[in-house]
Structure formats: structure tokens, C-alpha cells
Amino acid sequence: MKRILLSGIALVALTGTAFAGCPPVTVANPQGVAAGAYPEQYELSEFQKLANCKLTFSENPAMAELNAKIRGNPDLPPLSQRLPEEPLVVAPYDSIGHYGGTFHALSNASEAGTSDFLSVRHVNLVRYSDDLQTIVPYVAKSWSWNKDFTQLTFKLRKGHKWSDGAPFTSADVKFWYDNLTLDKNVFAKPKDYALVAGKPMVVETPDPQTVIFKLPAPKPGLLATFATIYAQPFQPKHFLGQFHPAINPDADKLAQSYGFENGYALIKAYYGNSDWTDTGTPMLNSPDKVAKLPKDTLPTLESHIMVKQTTEGRHLVANPYFFAVDTAGNQLPYINEMDETFANENEVRLLKLVNGEVTYKAQSLSLPDSPLLLEKQDKGGYTIDLAPTIAMPTFSFNVTDEDLAKRKVFGDLRFRKAMSLAINREEMNQTAFFGQGVAKQYVGFSPAPDFVDSKWLKFAADYNPAEAKKLLDEVGLKDVDGDGFRELPGGKKLVLNLQFATQGVSSQVAELVAQYWSEVGVKTQVKEVTPDEYRSAQSANKLDIGTWRKGQPIAIVMGTAELWKPPFENYFGHRTGVLWAEYIDSNGAKGVKPPKWVYDLSDTVDAFQSAAPGSDEQKKLGAKMVELMTGHLMFIGTVQAPAPIYHLNKLKNFHKFRTASYEYYRTYPYRPVQWWLDE
Helix, strand or coil: CEEEEECCEEEEEECCEEEECCCCCCCCCCCCCCCCCECCEEEHHHHHHHHCCCCCCECCCCHHHHHCCCCCCCCCCCHHHCCCCCCEEECCCCCCCCCCCEEEEEECECCECCHHHHHHHCCCCEEECCCCCCEEECCEEEEEECCCCCEEEEEECCCCECCCCCECCHHHHHHHHHHHHCCCCCCCCCCHHHEECCEECEEEEEECCEEEEECCCCCCCHHHHHHHCCCCCCCCHHHHHHHCCCCCCCHHHHHHHCCCCCHHHHHHHHHCCCCCCCCCCHHHHCCCCHHHCCCCCCCCCCCEEEEEECCCEEEEEECCCCCEEECCCEECCCCCEEEEEECCCHHHHHHHHHCCCCCEECCCCCHHHHHHHHHHHHHHCEEEEEECCCCEEEEEECCCCCCHHHHHHHCCHHHHHHHHHCCCHHHHHHHHHCCCCEECCCCCECCCCCCCCHHHHCCCCCCCHHHHHHHHHHHCCECCCCCCCCECCCCCECEEEEEECCCCCCHHHHHHHHHHHHHCCCEEEEEECCHHHHHHHHHCCCCCEEEEEECECHHHHCCCCCCCCCCCCCCCCCCCCHHHHHHHHCCCCCCCCCCHHHHHHHHHHHHHHHCCCCCHHHHHHHHHHHHHHHHCCCCEECEECCEEEEEECCEECCCCCCCCCCCCCCCHHHCHHHCEECC
16 A cells, blocks of 8 residues: 555555545635634544544655755654644645745845745744634644633643654743743843743643643733744754753763853854844854754754755755644645745845745835836736735834933934924825825834724824924024034034834835935935844944834734833834833843833833733723823834735745734744645
């Protein structure tokens, strides 16, 4: 007896007679099989019961060849020993796919503009379904809360394995939390999402398949955090643990045998000092040491694993131990390999897109790019969809600017209000967004829940250059020498240096804002930089102005407070008040003390996250958050507009996105593991 693929449907061949397996259920054609407990997927026993069949499994015929490209991986055991005892069963959107092909991705640089591609292979304990409302199991088989949202329990899949064949268990979750997230040798401070009201959780593992998060206070949004965040709450203890001094007393000695100073140095070579799962691997970070190291990259649970990396791009192959199958029993993913190219120049990226050299792209594209992309789509063999966005381009002023004269001005609410009133959002909408957007103020939540008073969506957002000039006069910014531009109160010319990256905002938006500010007498110079240059300058407190997209849905705010506490986002996003954060983190030993409202906002966010979802208490707290954030205009909103999503026509099972959003982690709700290439 042998297993074959015929027209994408798994069959069993026995003495010349073919017997169909389970019905090849798709979302488009459920074959009479009822939906499971969660949309578009099943647990194995659930599917077999509903379909009245027994599913048998098939593997990619190229898998042994692909596995041979993963340095350090052993020869493959049979598929039955690679899948969990109860794999996740995925119903493809339109068709059972064909194996093969290479997915071509396009990013800006090794750690810039890569989240879109990373989301294609991403996994987490849970995810949002494509309705962006329903959280469904993924790596975890199930979850449950206690009554007051202080204990979250996950059940893992028995027999689930890492990409090198080692068992994946609850110990890998506890290792991630106790030995990486809370270890100051790895992270100087734990990430906000991993804390509850600023305090750590306790992770318990009563058995290999059970993980219990015990919270110091209620935080019902923790589940949504796991469904959307790029970080993964599990890391391979069997591999990284051998270099961790708390687990292996000979960790430093072992690391030194590989040419590293100690175990932590080797952990950082693989894991980085960030939970961003796209940090450079030893293949790029330590080319002289690669040959000595046991693996090029960390074992993964993702659909594909990296096997090559240079400064020009990366290459990945399918994970031979991936935990999901389709409804015909074929192990996912369908796509064999993935190739990522780095191109920091927007013009170069657009050229590659119109030439049809890229399989899928959304990140770093904005509505101003659409006319060119739409014009060329028939010739290029691709389709452009315009999808709503959650975040919008925002601007901020560095309230802890190293120039003390600028710091004083930027810290004056009258100045920030004037600069918001100076922006002609309606003209921007017509000029940069073809009238497809909505002019609004930044209120933190996007879309705005019903507790957001509509006045805040328009706060200081009407175009009023006369009022802007009046406020600037009150601040003491006057044109003393008559050249049309204002001086600082001490007489020095006020010049704003507006640096932007097209990954964050389009050049049209940046240039329009600079023009509007110059028209009220505040000289503004615009310079395009790479995302890496922008982020480095922002982290070093070297920017006058912050520029990036910003906004989050309420479900994510309930689990992650970083947009509401200094510096108001992470390294990859839009931050300001870096020295405020330094003051808080050092208990006043360093940095600049924030004003009282910043502490009030932080306390309010903590209370909001612990409140019952949808309760009057939560709504009251949410309204206060908006009043504090928007009332002080820490971030100035512009226009929220649709954005283009690009995919080749030969990419099948591609589903139209509800949003072009980083916030739900880009492609993650749309199940890229069931995409396939019709070649």
C-alpha cells in the first residue's frame, strides 16, 4: 500500500483499487461536513466524527530533500512520528493545494519591514480567525480561564515536535518566561505584554501538555495578546537551555568551546536581546563561528525555517515537523521554499512588484503607491486589493529633546495644539489619499469604541492656521528677523528636522506636513532615512519629530499597554519621551521626570486592563485614557486611509483581508500555511 497525491486529494492505492479518504472539505465547499467548534479548522477527532471518516496522512514528496538543507537536523522518521497525536486540521479556503514552489518575499532590511513576511510563517498559542473577532486554537489545542481572569490554562498537543524533532512541551513555555523574559541578563526589563499591572506572572507546568499562567491581577486581554503579538511564548529549552547557566552548570564552558564569552552571549547570538523573532542568526552575526555551532538557527514551530542568510536576503524551507494538515490529510505547508530579498529603496521595491517578482506584499505599501500598482497589475500577473487600515500616520514632538530650548517648546501643549491645527487634513486626504481617507485625531483606540467621545476624534484637527499662529505667538515663537520663520524665545532659529522612513509614513504625507508647518512660520526640513536609521536615532533621543503609523483595536489594548506608557511603544514603533521612560525605569536615578498626567494615564491603563470587558467601569476608564492621551496631544493624527495589498494571481487560497494591519499581525488570521502556488 502506498500514499499518493492525485489532483491535490489524498488517496490510498491498494491492489489497483483506489479508496477515497475523508472528504476534501474547503471553506468554499464543505462537502456536507458541519463546521467545527472554531471556524475553518478542526481538531482531528472532531473532524473525523463530523465527516464520519478516518483521516490518513500524506507528506510532501520533497520533504527529505528540504530537511537535508536544515543543518543539524537528523534524517527524517516517518510522518506518523513527526505529526502530533492530534494535529490541527485546516480547511483550505478554495482548494486542496499542490506541494512545491518558492514564495518570493520582499523586505526592507534584515530587521526592517520584515514583519509582513514573518507573519506568513508565524505561529502562536492562539490566533484570530479571519473575522478578526474570534480567537481560535493554533499551537495550543485549547485554553480556559478561571472566573476572575487571573488564571489562564493552555493544553498543548501531545507529540508536538520542534523542527529538529525534539519534543515541544510545557517546559518550553516556562523556559521562555522564567529563563528568558524575566532574566535581566537577556532582557534589561520584561516586556509590557509579559507583565500584569507591571508585575510578573507565575508559569506552572503540572504536566508536559499543560501550561498555567497565574496572574497577579485580572487581565482578560492576555489571550488576545498571544493571538496578535510577534513574540512567541515558547522557546526550545532543549537547545537554548544547554547554554543557560541556571539550567546547565557547564553552560559557560560549553559556550566557550564554541568561541563565545559565556552562555548568555551564545543565547543572544541565537535569540538576540529582543523577542522579535526575526533577529539576525549566527549565520549573519557570527560568520566566523558558524561552522562550530550545532545549528544555524533556532529550532522552530513555524511553517518554515531559515537555512541561509546574508545581508542581501534569506532563504527558508518547509518545517518537516509542522503540526497541521489539510482535510485530505496532507501535511502543511504546501509551499516548499521561501526566498526573501532586502531592498531599502521604495522605488526598487515598487519596480520589483510591477515586474511580478514578488509573491505577496503589504508592509511599506501605502495608498499613494496604488495608481502605479493598479496600472501594471494585468501585465504583471498580480492583483491589488485596497483594504481598510487600523493605524494611521501620526506625528509627535520629542518632549525630552536633548536641545533644552526645543524641549521646553515641545513640552508646551499650546505648541503641540498649534502644530496640529496647522495641518490641512482634508487637503492631505485629497492630495495623498485620493479622497479615500478620513481626517481624524489620534485617540489611541482604533476603531474608536463607543466610550470615545466624538469630540476627541476632532480635537485640534480642524485646519485653522490663524489659531495656530496665535498659539505659536503665545509660546514665544516669533519671527524676529523678518524672514518668514520663527525663532525660539532665546533668539535661535527654530528648525525642525523631520526624518521619516517610507515603512512608517509615505513621502507625500511627510512633505505635506512639513509644508503646512512651514506655512505657519515653523521651518521644517524633511529627510528620508532607512527604517534602521530612523529607529536608531529615535532610541538615541536624536529625533525632533516622531513619524510612524499608530493605533490599536481595543482587544489588543486590553493586553498590551505599551502605546499608553512612556516611551509609548517599542523599538519598532513610534515613540517619544524616551527620557521619561528612563526616569520611570530607573526610579528617578536617570532621565527626565514626566508630568503627573503621565502617571495618571499609566495607572488608568492598568485598571482598564483588569476591568471586566465591556463593563461600565472599563468604559469609564477607557474614556479617561483617551482624555489624557488626546487631550495632551502626545501624538498628532492625520488621515486614516485604505492601503494596497499585493499578491500574484498564481498564489492560490489567498483570501481578501479585512484590514491591512500590523495590529492583527498581518497575514496571520488568513492562514498562509494553506496558500499554494499554481505553477
